[in-house]
Every structure is written in structure tokens, then in C-alpha cells.
Amino acid sequence: MLVIIAVMTWLGVKLDKILGLSTPVFTIIMSLLGVFAGIYTAIKDFIKH
Structure with a gap:
């Protein structure tokens, strides 16, 4: 769960920087x-389970 949140946040930061x-x-x-x-x-x- 933490990995999913971290990856999605990282992608958001990258998109904001690129744009x-x-x-x-x-x-x-x-x-x-x-x-x-x-x-x-x-x-x-x-x-x-």
C-alpha cells in the first residue's frame, strides 16, 4: 500500500515539474x-484471507 502511494505521488511530482x-x-x-x-x-x- 505504501509503495503504491509513494509511486503515484512521485509520478505526480514529475508530471508537475515536466509541465x-x-x-x-x-x-x-x-x-x-x-x-x-x-x-x-x-x-x-x-x-x-
């Missing part, structure tokens, strides 16, 4: 997507 945005729009979006993906994966794993 030269003054506000961290992609960092916020990608971080939230990472959190939701991590929670989804964790819940899916808990339900399996």
Missing part, C-alpha cells in the same frame, strides 16, 4: 489515486 505547473495539481491527483488504489488493494487482500 511546469505552479500549483501541484498532478501531485494531489496522483496522491489521492494512490491512496484509493492502496485502500482498494488492502481491502481486496483482507477479504481474500
